[in-house]
Structures are given as C-alpha cells and as structure tokens.
Amino acid sequence: MKNSFYAQDKIGTFLSPNKISIGTGAAKQVGIESKALGGKKALIVTDPGVVKAGLIDGIQESLESEKIRTGIFDRVIAEPPARVIDEGAQIAHEEGYDIIIGVGGGSSLDAAKGASIMATNKGRVLDYAGIDMIPKGGLPKILLPTTGGTGSEVTRVFVVTDEAENTKKVVYSNFNLADVAIIDPLLSISMPPAVTADTGIDALVHAIEAYVSVNATPFSDILAIESIGLIAENLPIAYAKGSSIEARYNMVLAANLAGLAFTSGGLGAVHGLAYVLGTEYHMSHGRSNAIMLPHVMDYNTIGNLEKYAQIARAMGEHIQGLCAYKAADKSIDAVKKLLEAVDISIRLPEYGIRKEDLPRLVQGGMKQARLFVPNPRDLTKEDVEKIYKMALI
Ligand SMILES: [Fe+2]
Missing domain, CATH: 1.20.1090.10 (Dehydroquinate synthase-like - alpha domain)
Structure with missing residues (x-):
C-alpha cells in the first residue's frame, strides 16, 4: 500500500473505547466488566424489540451473578428523540444507577451514550449538540451491539432527533467513548x-x-x-x-x-x-x-x-x-x-x-x-x- 494514500500534512489520531472484547459468548462478560468498573446498580438501555428477542436475559443474569442490581429502560425508538434520552438519564440519576449498559442497534447504543452523559451533566441533551460541548464525563458505560452495522459501540458520537425542529443533531465528545465495548455475534444471530x-x-x-x-x-x-x-x-x-x-x-x-x-x-x-x-x-x-x-x-x-x-x-x-x-x-x-x-x-x-x-x-x-x-x-x-x-x- 502506498503511504501517499494518507493525508501526511495532517495529524492522524486514533480514538477508541478503553477496552474492546470480541468473541462468541462474550456478552457473558458484562457482569465481570461492570464490577471492574465499580458498578453496583446497572441500567440497561435498550428497545422493546431487543427485549422481545430475549437478548437481555443472559445480560441480566451475568450482571446479577456479580451481585449487581439491574433495571431496564426499554423505551428507545429508532432515531431516538431528545425526550427519550432525557427520560433515560432522569431515571438513571433519580434512581441511583451507577453504570449504563447499552444493548441494541445504533439507536439504543446512542441513547445509552446520551443517558450516561445526561445523568451527570445539567440541562437537556440538546444543549450539548455540536462538537465537544459536554463539560464532564458521564456514568461508566458498556455497549453491546446486536447488529453488524453502526459501529456505535466504538464511536465518540451519538445522534439525537430534535422533534421541535424536525431534524437530527449530533453530539460529538470523547466522553461518549465506551469504557468497554463487547462484541458478541450471538446477539446478532x-x-x-x-x-x-x-x-x-x-x-x-x-x-x-x-x-x-x-x-x-x-x-x-x-x-x-x-x-x-x-x-x-x-x-x-x-x-x-x-x-x-x-x-x-x-x-x-x-x-x-x-x-x-x-x-x-x-x-x-x-x-x-x-x-x-x-x-x-x-x-x-x-x-x-x-x-x-x-x-x-x-x-x-x-x-x-x-x-x-x-x-x-x-x-x-x-x-x-x-x-x-x-x-x-x-x-x-x-x-x-x-x-x-x-x-x-x-x-x-x-x-x-x-x-x-x-x-x-x-x-x-x-x-x-x-x-x-x-x-x-x-x-x-x-x-x-x-x-x-x-x-x-
Ligand atoms: Fe451510518
């Protein structure tokens, strides 16, 4: 490969979650990983389709086997509106959750990132649309994709729908990077x-x-x-x-x-x-x-x-x-x-x-x-x- 492919006059940067695990059955690691991050009460952010497909059961079992209490927020819809993210964050904040587990396609993982950030930052998620507008890190988060698509589990962005303006907005921040991304093909089968x-x-x-x-x-x-x-x-x-x-x-x-x-x-x-x-x-x-x-x-x-x-x-x-x-x-x-x-x-x-x-x-x-x-x-x-x-x- 020619190295002239690269934009050599620019500084190239590589960003990723702290840890990425991949393997058949890797989702069973979620309990151990949550414990290592100090989690005692985990909010699983997902959508009803994922719950119906039975994909949450094993994840909940893994968390509970490590004595981590769990709750499920399954109100995520496609292209999640800001109100859904704010609602998830409010539940996480008011009910004392200390770790977020995102499970699903891009919409659920994006909502999990948003809920993590908004559980610790003031105001509403749309206040932070744009590049590097978030002042402080959110709750620790582990992201588990159930599709082979968005790659949201490793990116530093999430997309949120502004219903009032009928448009999508993007929140870029290094605080959106997962603490752990767990890639398990069994979740996508x-x-x-x-x-x-x-x-x-x-x-x-x-x-x-x-x-x-x-x-x-x-x-x-x-x-x-x-x-x-x-x-x-x-x-x-x-x-x-x-x-x-x-x-x-x-x-x-x-x-x-x-x-x-x-x-x-x-x-x-x-x-x-x-x-x-x-x-x-x-x-x-x-x-x-x-x-x-x-x-x-x-x-x-x-x-x-x-x-x-x-x-x-x-x-x-x-x-x-x-x-x-x-x-x-x-x-x-x-x-x-x-x-x-x-x-x-x-x-x-x-x-x-x-x-x-x-x-x-x-x-x-x-x-x-x-x-x-x-x-x-x-x-x-x-x-x-x-x-x-x-x-x-
Ligand atoms: Fe895309």
Whole structure:
C-alpha cells in the first residue's frame, strides 16, 4: 500500500473505547466488566424489540451473578428523540444507577451514550449538540451491539432527533467513548435478512467513506480496507444463512472496524446525501446509505482512483493490468453486485420517490454540506442534483 494514500500534512489520531472484547459468548462478560468498573446498580438501555428477542436475559443474569442490581429502560425508538434520552438519564440519576449498559442497534447504543452523559451533566441533551460541548464525563458505560452495522459501540458520537425542529443533531465528545465495548455475534444471530442487509451495507459505507476521506489516517486505512473485504465476503452469507456464526462474527467485527475507521477518518457525501431519505421519506439509515452508495462512488472515483481500485481489489475484483480508471470503476461494479445479492434496489422510484421530488432531495442534501468536506471530490449544488438524478432513473 502506498503511504501517499494518507493525508501526511495532517495529524492522524486514533480514538477508541478503553477496552474492546470480541468473541462468541462474550456478552457473558458484562457482569465481570461492570464490577471492574465499580458498578453496583446497572441500567440497561435498550428497545422493546431487543427485549422481545430475549437478548437481555443472559445480560441480566451475568450482571446479577456479580451481585449487581439491574433495571431496564426499554423505551428507545429508532432515531431516538431528545425526550427519550432525557427520560433515560432522569431515571438513571433519580434512581441511583451507577453504570449504563447499552444493548441494541445504533439507536439504543446512542441513547445509552446520551443517558450516561445526561445523568451527570445539567440541562437537556440538546444543549450539548455540536462538537465537544459536554463539560464532564458521564456514568461508566458498556455497549453491546446486536447488529453488524453502526459501529456505535466504538464511536465518540451519538445522534439525537430534535422533534421541535424536525431534524437530527449530533453530539460529538470523547466522553461518549465506551469504557468497554463487547462484541458478541450471538446477539446478532436473530436479525432478519433485510435488517442484516441494511445494517451491513451501512457498515460498508462507513468503511468506504473513511477510506477515501481526505482525512484518512494510517489507522483508519488499515481498519477500513480490512472491513471492506470482510463485508464483501460475509454479508451475502449472513443474509442467506442467518444462523452462520462465522458470517455473523465477521460482520460484527467488520462493523466494529468500520466504526473505529470513521471515528478517525470521518464520513462523506454518501451519508450527506442519504440523510434526506431518512428525514423526509422515513427510510432506514442503512437503506438510505445503500441506495446512494454506488451513485456517489460513480461521481467520486476520479478524486482518488488509486483508493477506489484498492476497494475493488478488497472486494474480490481482478484489477491487475487495468488502467487506473477501469480499476477504480470495478469498485462500483463490486458494490452493485453486493447490493443485488442482498436484494437492495438503488433506484429511488422503486421506493416511491419520483423526478418531481428532485428539488426536495437537493434541498435536503445541501443541508448536510458539512459532510462534503472530507469527501474526495468537491460538490456544488449542481453536482448534488446530478447524483440524485442518477438515483431517480
Ligand atoms: Fe451510518
């Protein structure tokens, strides 16, 4: 790998939780880990689907075997509104909980991060939207993902919905980093195929965007390219045969590596342009990203032909002997094949979004222009329009 891939004129930083454990059955460690952090009363922050799937039982058992009392806050909903996070924090504060255990997909883990912070800081969670606005650390927290997707268990951000303004806000802080992240493929085994596909592609987008970011670092590159290879190889298997522990293991690992990669390298225009599909058309985060991915790649490749060629190679394409343009284009072919394998259409009309929606899409996309900054190719409003038009065919 050429070291000229990295932005050598910038200082690369690597951030991660204090401890990351991975393994089949690793969730059973949660009691021991909580005790080591001084926990005596643990609030499990999750959503009703996770409880219904029976994923909390073993976690509660593990905590109670270490004489840690437990309570469950299971009111998390997708794209958690600020009121849910504030409510969780209030319960943690008033009822004397001293450790937070987040279990679930990105929304539950984000809510757990928010509850941890707001249990010790004054005011409401929306007061702290932005970069490094949180004055002090929250309650200790252990995060256990149940999807192979967001990588939220290792990132320093959480997303919160501001219902009054009908928008999502992001809280960045190193205080959001988990004390311990526990990655157990058994927690992801009951995910239905469509959720496996959407969350798996979200992880792929994290890895690709971090890899081609102008802020990529040696750390993010190594993690991202490994993650891309793992997803290309294992997502079709996890989708086709959900009970495959090996595929599930590799997917939760890949999502974790991608989370670490984008914490260091950042995201880009795929997330930027996908955002409006969630806010205006109520599509899931993973699906929105999946739809925009090949279209943005098509636009982006000339910004970093070499890196897109490496993505193609990591995804199993043969690039030897090809010119730089053709080698880079192979990465788009590989992504399209993967999306087709997991039954994800990249055509907006198939989701009921039509040509007449173009101005609404462009307006929404432009609101996320901050995500164009790390993107390998600059975007104007006309470029954004061009990309949405590709998805509208
Ligand atoms: Fe994402």
